[in-house]
Structures are given as structure tokens and as C-alpha cells.
Amino acid sequence: MNTSTDRAASIGKLLVATLAILSSAAQAAGFDCAKASSPTEQRICADAQLSKQDETLQALYAQVPASPDWRADQRAWLARRDACGDDACLRNLYADRIVVLRHARTPFHWGTRWQRVDAGGHDGAQLDITQVNERQFSFSFDAVAGVNSGALSETARFSAPDTASYVGDAKMDTQGCVLTFRRVLNRLEVEQQGGAFACGAGVGVSYGGDYVAAARDPNAEPSLLSLGVASTPAQDAALRKLLGRDYRTMVATASVVDTQADNLDGNGARVVGMFVQGVACDTKSVLMSDAHGHLWAGVWEAGAVSAPAQLRYYTNVAADKQRLPKTIAAVNAETCPGEPVTVRMMP
Known part of the structure; x- marks a missing residue:
């Protein structure tokens, strides 16, 4: 027969379990959701997937080199995150940042294969850099946008140890195309000036973006949720x-x-x-x-x-x-x- 003492013990165990669940839910993100104050933090805490992405990001960030440059880079990313106006924007920013942080400890070498960070999954790009010396390197892009594609193989010249550029010309039918390659910590940032046609690509195809050193596509498989098609x-x-x-x-x-x-x-x-x-x-x-x-x-x-x-x-x-x-x-x-x-x- 259950006594009042037994019932009290059972209720106590249930209360402890309930509090543990609530505490776990509150800490599902990488910060304490009970103290979430900004609209962005509140949006993250209200969405289980965003909370999980934030938790993953915080765990990865804890493993990056402890340097002022990485801290400044993370602060700049947080500013972009806080400027997001909807959940789809946040999902994509988190997905991209997680890819970058997963490659944070990959040693930087210009001469390797690079993959564009692309949460959407429809704008993939691969960049091969070879024949690197103190003055220049050879590069080869392959990029897509839908079924349209682009390919460009040329030479970029260094203007500083961490910066190189390619300027198109009439001879190569790339007049008006300027590509700037910049090292940013572990990744390569490519800035494109000039439209797709000027850079030898099809409609909607660009070579610009952030790239990480990887032999294969490092991006997560997109979903209707991450693409903003599904709303929840x-x-x-x-x-x-x-x-x-x-x-x-x-x-x-x-x-x-x-x-x-x-x-x-x-x-x-x-x-x-x-x-x-x-x-x-x-x-x-x-x-x-x-x-x-x-x-x-x-x-x-x-x-x-x-x-x-x-x-x-x-x-x-x-x-x-x-x-x-x-x-x-x-x-x-x-x-x-x-x-x-x-x-x-x-x-």
C-alpha cells in the first residue's frame, strides 16, 4: 500500500525531473534562454532548430584559436546575425558560420582546393589554386546557379601577402571582370566586380563569396525550412x-x-x-x-x-x-x- 511518505517521494522525484527538463530546454541554445533579451536571442530560443544550431556554433567556437582576430571575426558575424529579420535568414547565417568554424583549425595554404560556403545548396562553387609563388598564382573556378554554369581559369597577382587580384581583358573576353582574393583567417574571401557574362559565366552565376579549404562540398544538405519555403x-x-x-x-x-x-x-x-x-x-x-x-x-x-x-x-x-x-x-x-x-x- 502506498503511504503518504511514498507519495511525497514520488512527487519529489517528478518535480526534480520536470525541473531538469525545463533547465535543459532553457539551455538548449548556446546561451541562457532565461536571460534572452534581444529580439534575435528570443527568436533563437523560440525555435528548436535555431537553438540547436546556436549550441553547435558555440561548441565549435570554443575550439577555435584564442586570438584577437578570431574574436573580432566572431563579433562581426554576431552583428550580421542580429541584423537578420526572420528565421530563414538566421538559419542560413548559422549554417554558413558552422561550416567556417568546422574548418577553423585547417592550416591556411593558398595552393589547395577551395569550396564555397553555400547554405542554400544551389550556388555551389569550387576553386583550385596552383602554381603559387611570391608574385602570383593560377586559379580555376567552376560554379553553378541552377542549371547555369561558369568556368574561369586565369592568373591572379599578389598586391599584398594576403591579397591578390585578377583583372580581365579584351584578349580573354573578360573585360570588366575583377576578382579580388583575400585571406580572412582560415578562409578565402572572393569579391567579384563585373557581371556574370563579363567573368565568363552564365546567367546568375557568380564566383564571389567565402571559401573554405575542402576536397568535397562541406555544406549541409538544404531543407525546405532552411530555404525559407517552410515557415516552421x-x-x-x-x-x-x-x-x-x-x-x-x-x-x-x-x-x-x-x-x-x-x-x-x-x-x-x-x-x-x-x-x-x-x-x-x-x-x-x-x-x-x-x-x-x-x-x-x-x-x-x-x-x-x-x-x-x-x-x-x-x-x-x-x-x-x-x-x-x-x-x-x-x-x-x-x-x-x-x-x-x-x-x-x-x-
């Missing part, structure tokens, strides 16, 4: 369940994301349009979502040669399973010239 972790989880394998298909179409696309249905749903640069007419997606958890999604995929493209339509609204919303139907009408589209109503 719960919505991202619901989309994974609804779309199944087409979750990855939708991510692959999100080279360009429009979070303020037109709603033609008048139902108050948020509409996000996505497409891949260069093949926007048949490699695209649309997501509609409302405050009640209702989802409507269209995923387009190009067919094989001479085969029609395909629209796969998903919704968790039973009454709309066999009816395309006007918003998705309108996007379906904007197909590649002469290309038929097969519509599949997914279960």
Missing part, C-alpha cells in the same frame, strides 16, 4: 510526410524562391513559388499553406526526351484532393512552349 519546423515535418520522395524534388527546384507569390484563390494562404534558373518552365514548385495547417503543393518535373512534363499535386485537405487550386493551375499553364504536361493527383 512543424510545417517542414508535415511537408516531409505529405510529399514523401517529392520533398527532395521540391528542394531541388528551390534555386530561386519567391515567398510573396500571388494567391489567386482568395483563401488567405501564403504562397511560395520556386524554380530552377535556366529551366523555370518545367522544373518548379508551388507551396500554399495557411494558419490552420492546410497544405497544397505542386511539383513539376521535366519528362524524358519527347515525353511530357509532369505535375504532381499534393494536399492534406480532403475536399481538394481532386481539384487543383487556381494558384497552382495558373502556374501549370506557364509551361515550356509546345511541351505537354501530365497532371497526377497524388493520394
Whole structure:
């Protein structure tokens, strides 16, 4: 028989466990969420994924060399973080910074393979630097933006021990292209002046950005949440369940994301349009979502040669399973010239 002493002991154990859980939740970020004061800190503490990213970042930062330069670099990053206006911005900044910090102890050598830090996953770039001497080095870029690409192999000349530049010319058909290479602690910062065409690249392709020394792509796989398509972790989880394998298909179409696309249905749903640069007419997606958890999604995929493209339509609204919303139907009408589209109503 349970005595009052037993019940008191049980209640005491339950209270201790509850307090431990609450304490763990409050410390899930890299700082004490109970003391969060700025809007950015409060936003981080309110989101489990952002809290986890902050915790990871703090653990990595604790391992970087203890130097004034690294402290100044971290303060500059924190200023950029605090200027973010939404969760998607924060997720991407954290993802990029985590990649940088994971490579913090990699010795800096100009002559190696470099990979661009790219949380979005649709703007990859690789840079090989060879034949380095005190005056110059050879470089070779390979970069993409959607299905468009760019490649440039030339010579950059040092203007200081940590800075080199390449200036295009008419002979190489790169007049107006200026690339500046700067060492920043463990990474390489590339600044591009001049448009894609001036630098020998396709539409939307750039060589600029931060690079870390790595043989392979060091970036985390993007998600609809990190890309700003899903607005919350719960919505991202619901989309994974609804779309199944087409979750990855939708991510692959999100080279360009429009979070303020037109709603033609008048139902108050948020509409996000996505497409891949260069093949926007048949490699695209649309997501509609409302405050009640209702989802409507269209995923387009190009067919094989001479085969029609395909629209796969998903919704968790039973009454709309066999009816395309006007918003998705309108996007379906904007197909590649002469290309038929097969519509599949997914279960």
C-alpha cells in the first residue's frame, strides 16, 4: 500500500525531473534562454532548430584559436546575425558560420582546393589554386546557379601577402571582370566586380563569396525550412510526410524562391513559388499553406526526351484532393512552349 511518505517521494522525484527538463530546454541554445533579451536571442530560443544550431556554433567556437582576430571575426558575424529579420535568414547565417568554424583549425595554404560556403545548396562553387609563388598564382573556378554554369581559369597577382587580384581583358573576353582574393583567417574571401557574362559565366552565376579549404562540398544538405519555403519546423515535418520522395524534388527546384507569390484563390494562404534558373518552365514548385495547417503543393518535373512534363499535386485537405487550386493551375499553364504536361493527383 502506498503511504503518504511514498507519495511525497514520488512527487519529489517528478518535480526534480520536470525541473531538469525545463533547465535543459532553457539551455538548449548556446546561451541562457532565461536571460534572452534581444529580439534575435528570443527568436533563437523560440525555435528548436535555431537553438540547436546556436549550441553547435558555440561548441565549435570554443575550439577555435584564442586570438584577437578570431574574436573580432566572431563579433562581426554576431552583428550580421542580429541584423537578420526572420528565421530563414538566421538559419542560413548559422549554417554558413558552422561550416567556417568546422574548418577553423585547417592550416591556411593558398595552393589547395577551395569550396564555397553555400547554405542554400544551389550556388555551389569550387576553386583550385596552383602554381603559387611570391608574385602570383593560377586559379580555376567552376560554379553553378541552377542549371547555369561558369568556368574561369586565369592568373591572379599578389598586391599584398594576403591579397591578390585578377583583372580581365579584351584578349580573354573578360573585360570588366575583377576578382579580388583575400585571406580572412582560415578562409578565402572572393569579391567579384563585373557581371556574370563579363567573368565568363552564365546567367546568375557568380564566383564571389567565402571559401573554405575542402576536397568535397562541406555544406549541409538544404531543407525546405532552411530555404525559407517552410515557415516552421512543424510545417517542414508535415511537408516531409505529405510529399514523401517529392520533398527532395521540391528542394531541388528551390534555386530561386519567391515567398510573396500571388494567391489567386482568395483563401488567405501564403504562397511560395520556386524554380530552377535556366529551366523555370518545367522544373518548379508551388507551396500554399495557411494558419490552420492546410497544405497544397505542386511539383513539376521535366519528362524524358519527347515525353511530357509532369505535375504532381499534393494536399492534406480532403475536399481538394481532386481539384487543383487556381494558384497552382495558373502556374501549370506557364509551361515550356509546345511541351505537354501530365497532371497526377497524388493520394
